[in-house]
Amino acid sequence: MAKVPAKEVLGKFAVALILALAMTAHARATDLQQLTRETQRMSQASQQLTLVWWMPQVWWEASLSGNTILTPEGRAQMLAVLDDYTIFAIARAKLTMATLDARSKAEMLSNARLEIGGKTIDPIAPENLTPSAQSILVALKPVFAGILGKLGQSVEIVIYPGKQGDQKLLDPTKPGSFKYTLYDQTFSWRLPLVSLLPPKVDRKTGEEFPGNYEFNPYTGEALGTK
DSSP: OOOBOGGGGGGGHHHHHHHHHHHHHTOOOHHHHHHHHHHEEEEEETTEEEEEEEOOHHHHHHHHTTOOSBOHHHHHHHHHHHTTEEEEEEEEEEEOSSOEEEOOHHHHHHTEEEEETTEEEOOOOGGGSOHHHHHHHHHHHHHHHHHHTHHHHTOEEEEEESEETTEESOOTTSSEEEEEEETTEEEEEEESOGGGSOOEEOTTTOOEEOTTOOBOTTTOOBOEEO
């Protein structure tokens, strides 16, 4: 397949994002699978399905790392656009035997709240996004519908600022936390993401543990990195 020059990258958002999400659905790389699991939150209660998926820059970098549609320059341009924002995919739907009653984006936004450090962060209105970011919104909707079927049709993309001053709003590599409330469901994340940390090892036994462990939970022995 011919490569796409950087100047055409914005016209290829839909194709590239379809591949990115398809790669996640069928990912072979364990780190990408773990990263996806860590960034997604889902609950199902009283026939109500609630989904909140934080899509940080590191997820996009991992998803697009093997993309052959874009040239390196085009991929860098796409990632630069995404880096300006904090992106969430949200969905709320009532499941029955034969139907899926999805909530509208306007209704979900009126019942959604992103909180960082006790402060509510407001989403960016679509008309205030750059043309490049607007193309992301246009491209992602059919992507989810194509991959997730009826559930995907209920997924909406919400874009928040990427920075406060010179600091990233959410940095998955640094200590912190945030929560996202959608209707009656509140999901929490603690940072840094474990999938981004090197594993810890018990030097006496050679056992490996997740990167956020400080001690061997069985012996109390202090853990170190490889």
